[in-house]
Amino acid sequence: MKLLLIAAITLREAARRKVLLAAALLSAGYLALFALGVATQFRGPHAPAVLIRQEITASLLQLALYGVSFLAALLAIVSSLETVAGEIGSGAIQALATKPLPRWQLLLGKWLGFAALLAGYVAVMTAGVTLVLWLGRGYAAPHLFAAAALIWSEALVLLTLTLWFATFSSPLASGVAALGLYGLAFIGGWVEQIGALTGHPGAVRVGIVASLICPSEELWRRASYLLRSPLPGASRFTPFGVASAPSGAMVVYAAVYLAAILALALRHFSCRDL
Amino acid sequence: MAVIRAEGLYKFFGSKLAVANLTLEIAPGEIFGFLGPNGAGKSTSVKMLLGLARPSGGRATVLGRPLGDVACRARIGFLPEHFRFYEWLTAAELLRFHGRLAGLDRRTARQRAAHWLDRVGLAAHAGQRLGQFSKGMRQRLGLAQALLHDPELVFLDEPTSGLDPGGRWLVREILREQRARGAAVFLNSHLLGEVESTCDRVAFLREGEIRAVRPLVHGALAAAQGSVPVEVRAGGLGAELLAGLAPWAEVVAWAGDHLRLEVRREADLPAVAQYLVAGGAAIFAFTPRRATLEEAFAAIVGREAGL
Ligand SMILES: Nc1ncnc2c1ncn2[C@@H]1O[C@H](COP(=O)(O)OP(=O)(O)OP(=O)(O)O)[C@@H](O)[C@H]1O
Ligand SMILES: [Mg+2]
Numbered sequence: 001m002k003l004l005l006i007a008a009i010t011l012r013e014a015a016r017r018k019v020l021l022a023a024a025l026l027s028a029g030y031l032a033l034f035a036l037g038v039a040t041q042f043r044g045p046h047a048p049a050v051l052i053r054q055e056i057t058a059s060l061l062q063l064a065l066y067g068v069s070f071l072a073a074l075l076a077i078v079s080s081l082e083t084v085a086g087e088i089g090s091g092a093i094q095a096l097a098t099k100p101l102p103r104w105q106l107l108l109g110k111w112l113g114f115a116a117l118l119a120g121y122v123a124v125m126t127a128g129v130t131l132v133l134w135l136g137r138g139y140a141a142p143h144l145f146a147a148a149a150l151i152w153s154e155a156l157v158l159l160t161l162t163l164w165f166a167t168f169s170s171p172l173a174s175g176v177a178a179l180g181l182y183g184l185a186f187i188g189g190w191v192e193q194i195g196a197l198t199g200h201p202g203a204v205r206v207g208i209v210a211s212l213i214c215p216s217e218e219l220w221r222r223a224s225y226l227l228r229s230p231l232p233g234a235s236r237f238t239p240f241g242v243a244s245a246p247s248g249a250m251v252v253y254a255a256v257y258l259a260a261i262l263a264l265a266l267r268h269f270s271c272r273d274l
Numbered sequence: 275m276a277v278i279r280a281e282g283l284y285k286f287f288g289s290k291l292a293v294a295n296l297t298l299e300i301a302p303g304e305i306f307g308f309l310g311p312n313g314a315g316k317s318t319s320v321k322m323l324l325g326l327a328r329p330s331g332g333r334a335t336v337l338g339r340p341l342g343d344v345a346c347r348a349r350i351g352f353l354p355e356h357f358r359f360y361e362w363l364t365a366a367e368l369l370r371f372h373g374r375l376a377g378l379d380r381r382t383a384r385q386r387a388a389h390w391l392d393r394v395g396l397a398a399h400a401g402q403r404l405g406q407f408s409k410g411m412r413q414r415l416g417l418a419q420a421l422l423h424d425p426e427l428v429f430l431d432e433p434t435s436g437l438d439p440g441g442r443w444l445v446r447e448i449l450r451e452q453r454a455r456g457a458a459v460f461l462n463s464h465l466l467g468e469v470e471s472t473c474d475r476v477a478f479l480r481e482g483e484i485r486a487v488r489p490l491v492h493g494a495l496a497a498a499q500g501s502v503p504v505e506v507r508a509g510g511l512g513a514e515l516l517a518g519l520a521p522w523a524e525v526v527a528w529a530g531d532h533l534r535l536e537v538r539r540e541a542d543l544p545a546v547a548q549y550l551v552a553g554g555a556a557i558f559a560f561t562p563r564r565a566t567l568e569e570a571f572a573a574i575v576g577r578e579a580g581l
Contacts, residue, residue: 005371091355091358094321094354097326098347100346100348101344274321
């Protein structure tokens with residue numbers, strides 16, 4: 001099917017980019033550093049009690065996967081920037097858009113290619129982090145698949161936003177806009193957290209509005225919530241804890257949001273002049 | 275049935291009118307030259323016919339289907355004005371990919387890619403990446419990409435741009451092959467020579483509007499309206515003989531062996547020649563002076579260099 005031809009070539013194209021090489025090197029370094037940290041901790045005479053160790057290990061996992069989600073989000077934005085906007089600019093899209101496949105399939109094929117790339121990235125990184133913790137600590141993380149899927153979805157939200165922006169603006173502008181929304185969601189998430197911890201409903205509301213505008217951070221927080229230590233109430237004292245846990249409804253909202261933005265992108269791409 | 279039928283297509287960019295009232299009909303197997311100065315609207319017209327740009331008004335069918343029909347694109351080939359594609363693909367990979375997208379199966383795509391690489395003179399560079407290709411090499415590859423699925427209708431937007439003389443001959447040859455195969459070609463150009471040597475019909479575009487459409491016969495513009503100037507060099511001319519030309523032609527000048535006529539209709543040329551021979555004239559030269567494409571272009575579109 002032609003859609004899959006496009007997905008395959010997009011994947012190959014992304015894999016040939018320097019961006020991916022840079023991301024791979026950065027991620028390998030990240031994992032190595034994490035392994036080093038895990039290996040050197042709890043050595044020496046002041047090793048903490050078992051419960052606290054487990055608590056710290058759970059936080060370590062959250063911390064490490066937060067890094068992964070951040071890298072995946074950046075990869076989603078940076079790798080997809082050039083495709084649509086760049087190809088419209090260079091005219092490369094003209095040879096594609098005059099082939100016998102509908103425009104929406106052309107864009108959806110690209111989307112699928114990037115989605116596969118991100119899935120691979122998140123899977124490898126999550127596996128790496130988990131493996132380090134398992135080998136170093138014998139710690140088996142809870143809800144790992146669900147957490148990885150949520151991190152992937154977060155990257156998909158940013159990918160879809162970037163592609164949508166790219167159907168009507170330059171690569172640079174699309175990247176800045178997508179990063180801006182990511183930042184907005186990030187700050188909104190923290191405002192909500194702090195509001196919840198200090199009991200300010202106004203701040204919580206600001207956070208909710210931010211996550212309605214861009215639900216990326218919310219998806220991460222849901223993942224983080226699933227990864228928390230089983231000890232009740234413990235993780236709220238760690239920097240990556242969840243004082244106000246996002247509900248399942250937020251995940252549904254994110255799915256609808258993703259579908260809507262994707263539909264907008266496909267529609268706009270189908271209508272515009274190339 | 276016409277392969278292209280356009281009725282009053284318009285294209286505005288903001289308030290700027292790029293194409294106005296584009297109306298034309300192209301027959302199967304016809305090579306149609308679309309001539310005009312820079313910015314005349316040639317590329318925009320092609321983009322509308324290909325469904326890349328949405329017309330601001332008007333109607334058209336391509337291969338009997340309305341604009342934007344997806345399925346009929348399998349029977350259309352297109353060489354864009356600036357052919358660009360992923361720099362990391364090799365020439366062979368690029369052609370195979372485009373062949374597959376155009377609807378060929380894997381094996382056929384592979385065969386056609388090999389055939390067309392050879393045809394456009396890039397067989398030795400099949401495994402080379404596009405990023406290392408020169409402009410002319412890219413253009414040849416773009417041409418192969420437009421033709422490898424044997425389309426019934428081919429749009430070529432300035433196919434010889436960036437090509438060396440060998441490449442230009444190649445394009446000419448390929449155009450004739452396409453015509454022989456029965457494919458129609460829509461050729462955008464501002465190079466009069468390439469149009470003159472290949473096209474069956476030519477339209478002159480200026481400021482978005484078609485100013486004239488003329489058939490080309492053996493590389494010469496058929497007379498636009500009526501009369502054809504003819505230069506004759508012949509012995510045995512006489513006043514009486516010349517007076518008898520009245521039904522077909524008018525004598526413009528006559529001095530000794532040299533005669534200039536204005537023949538009213540191109541179709542009368544044989545009759546004039548026969549009459550002169552029958553009347554005892556010994557003809558050394560009988561040369562109808564048809565307007566060259568360049569003269570026609572200058573007359574219709576103008577000679578200004580500016581835009
Ligand atoms: N995307 C666009 N936005 C605004 N104006 C445009 C756009 N594309 C073309 N135009 C304008 O439309 C007119 C026709 O452009 P077009 O590219 O069709 O010309 P052309 O005949 O192909 O010229 P050339 O011989 O230089 O290729 C020009 O005046 C151009 O400025
Ligand atoms: Mg042009």
